[in-house]
Amino acid sequence: MGARTRLIDTAANLLAEAGVGAVTLRGIAKAAGVSHGAPLRHFSGRAALLSAVATRGYTELLDRGTDLPDGTPRERLVAACHGYLGFALANPAMFELMFRRDLIDPDDPELTRVSSAVFDFFAALVAEVQDGGWHPATDPRLLASSLWASLHGLAQLWLWGGLAGASFAPSPESALAVTLDAYLG
């Protein structure tokens, strides 16, 4: 296994165990057992390394999409929504990193490729349900934006503590059920 891959592994583990604040370049180097400057031989900077880590997150998200169980388009869309929320709840630090523009490089080619694939997949799923007569008059990408944003906000607010802290929702899934009910009727 290459040193580059080992650095990403170490960073991903550190991220999951200690949160976004712990993935410092020097901390990753120490955890990997190399000198503090070694990671810069494989990555142009911290943002590049963290972009590689975030790319793994988007890859797993994409895998969750392609591994969706068979069913009607509508059922698959509902499953995808639960999958998105489930991923965020299961990997809170990774989810946070994936949307922290100040920590990653938004123009990283691999990152933009995989993240775009995730969103395109979701939009295609939405369009497929629309073919079945759901919101036929609405622009598919606009509808996908709206629904995705609802999922995303739910995940963010729950992880942030706003919903639980204000005792708004007993669980994120309960709020998701209301959201899906509003969209899918």
Added chain:
Amino acid sequence: MGARTRLIDTAANLLAEAGVGAVTLRGIAKAAGVSHGAPLRHFSGRAALLSAVATRGYTELLDRGTDLPDGTPRERLVAACHGYLGFALANPAMFELMFRRDLIDPDDPELTRVSSAVFDFFAALVAEVQDGGWHPATDPRLLASSLWASLHGLAQLWLWGGLAGASFAPSPESALAVTLDAYLG
């Protein structure tokens, strides 16, 4: 004007002009024309100062709510949703700070007081619309959570660049229209 207030002013200006990454304790001190350690005479640390700044954001958000134009509960709720999104778009750095738990102190008394007031106000507005027959069977706070999360996600994703970058939505308001249509029918 007290030195404490002047520090918050300076920090808020710095935040709006240069973004979250620029509101360092030393940068604020320099902008305020004092030594780098002076702010610690008025705040226990950076998180305390930034919490005071974020409290201003929540206060303005609350003002936007109480300044809502007259109309039916439904009209007022729609206006509040546009207000939330409008605030985020008009004050992107402030909006980011308000939901960055690593930069502010989540237990700051003033902060929690004002932010809770914002969310309670929104929940009350939702409940008021429900009294008119909208989603009567749904728990008001759960419905408020769902709708608020949708707004929040829309603001976050737009500022993050996900919706514009993937050319998902031509404007955040266009996506909001779809969202409100899904909820309000």
Added chain:
DNA sequence: AAGTTTGATAGACAGTGTCTACAAGGTGAA
């Protein structure tokens, strides 16, 4: 075998938050 590239190291630098020692000025009591 010689030259070149790659990977890793250690040191340095500026910048960060925070702590401590110190000084200046105001306030109130003896």
Added chain:
DNA sequence: TTCACCTTGTAGACACTGTCTATCAAACTT
């Protein structure tokens, strides 16, 4: 007044951070 005390601000230090540079060893190429 004189003294003690408190507040506010300063300057220096410390341990961090990311990044740059010089150096060195090993491996690969020709």
